[in-house]
Amino acid sequence: MKNAYVYVLDTMADWELGYVTAELNSGQYFKNRGSSIPVKTVGSSKSPIVTKGGLTIVPDVTIEDVVDDEVAILLLPGADTWKNPEHAPIIARAKQLLDSGGNVAAICGATLALADAGLLNDRQHTSNSLDYLTLFSPTYEGKALYRDEKIVKDRNLITTSAAGGLELAREVILHLDLFAQNTLEAWYNYFQTGEPRYFYAMLETLHDSTTVS
Template structure:
């Protein structure tokens, strides 16, 4: 069973997490018999944070509570406050998780935090367009590994731009293997295009009793 830790910090970009946490937490489209994941919010302190959309989140646990295991998944959302030194601890934890094969997923400003720590220097990755990481992360040396796509999956590291949340979610779900492949494809195409035939195709892929 996967434990998904969602790092929360002030000015968190609400829309970037919507697709992935909704599906992983609800399990509504999971394979038959697949266990639902445990989803926990985590932060550097127990103080409530305020998202960019004005929502208040009280963290479930602290960084030191994260279990360092291959079944741990860390989601790092974008925010305008990543430059605060109090967030270094979660990037150190991300490095530790990556080194043991756990999954780390970063989007938008969180990719800059990884870049500042040198975690993107030797791995395929993306961010908010060519030149963005050079602009915000002076020590960044991963230019030759940069891929100009909305989201890039490199084994247990999945990075995305601020506009790549849907593809990012698809790649995370695919990496965890909790959807059937045809369910995932129909889900992605429905949300990507809005065309009703993909919704009906999605419903037809679901095992009995898993349609809600």
């Protein structure tokens, strides 16, 4: 079984990964009914971290416990503490995963950590803004590949801004081929607009998928 691994660190923006972790872990709208991708938290150690929202999380595993073959995707949240040296090993692990064909998704401050490590120098990407990367990452050399879009996927790396939590979830679900296309479209439209008609349309797609022989 493959897992989604979420790196957790002090001041992490806990809301940014809410959509994607809920859908992966529950599998409630997966086209393969009854399946899911369990979410495991990864820390630089087993010491508890405190999120920006004040939640205390005790990591399930440390970086050394993560086995490449068991990684469906590595999710890197935004945080104010990415510059701390203790987080360098997870970025090194992200590079290892990307180089071997594994999947990585980064949002907000995590994109800055990738920029610092040179991982955005050869992939199209986005972030909070181009100025954000050039101002806070002296080693960033990927300006030519920056895209002024809310979310960008290049091969097996997904990047987005702090405002892209919903888009991140949609892109991860699409990349991992977890929802039927009409389910994903209705799901995204519902959470983007709040209009009940999209929620009922989503439920209808699930009903249709269970009645097709």
